[in-house]
Amino acid sequence: MRLVLVFFMVILITLQLSSFELLVIADKQFSENNLTKEEIQSIFLDKKRFINEEKILVMNHKPDHPLRRCFEENILEKTERSLERYWRKAYYQGKRPPKVISSIEMLFLYLNSIHPTIGYSDANATLTEEVRVLYRVECEIKNP
Numbered sequence: 001m002r003l004v005l006v007f008f009m010v011i012l013i014t015l016q017l018s019s020f021e022l023l024v025i026a027d028k029q030f031s032e033n034n035l036t037k038e039e040i041q042s043i044f045l046d047k048k049r050f051i052n053e054e055k056i057l058v059m060n061h062k063p064d065h066p067l068r069r070c071f072e073e074n075i076l077e078k079t080e081r082s083l084e085r086y087w088r089k090a091y092y093q094g095k096r097p098p099k100v101i102s103s104i105e106m107l108f109l110y111l112n113s114i115h116p117t118i119g120y121s122d123a124n125a126t127l128t129e130e131v132r133v134l135y136r137v138e139c140e141i142k143n144p
Helices: 002-016 037-044 066-076 080-091 104-113
Strands: 017-026 057-060 117-122 132-142
Touching: 017 066, 037 057, 037 066, 037 132, 057 104, 066 080, 066 117, 066 132, 104 117
Parallel strands: 057 117
Antiparallel strands: 017 117, 017 132
């Protein structure tokens, strides 16, 4: 009986957690091949705005998107609330948050048409796209 109970608990935990690989990606002409987590933080928090004298277009997903939650927790290492406070304060220093996109397709449209552009995506969504992968992180999300 205990073995059956343990088995069902393992299945329940497995069903509640899923994982995916998040990729920080850029257009294929992006001048950097790899970035550190700290460099990515600087770009997404509008502390580093240019690469080779060109303004970087930074793309972000909607606040309720699982990719964004993973990105904020694992790359930016901030909560949604701390980011809201950060951007309120940064606004008065002339900083602006990344452009919010509504879909992965929109991200790829920007990546294919504007240089330099940076964003993030699920690894499975980038299989057919020509992008430069700058950083990888494994994310776990809880299913409702």
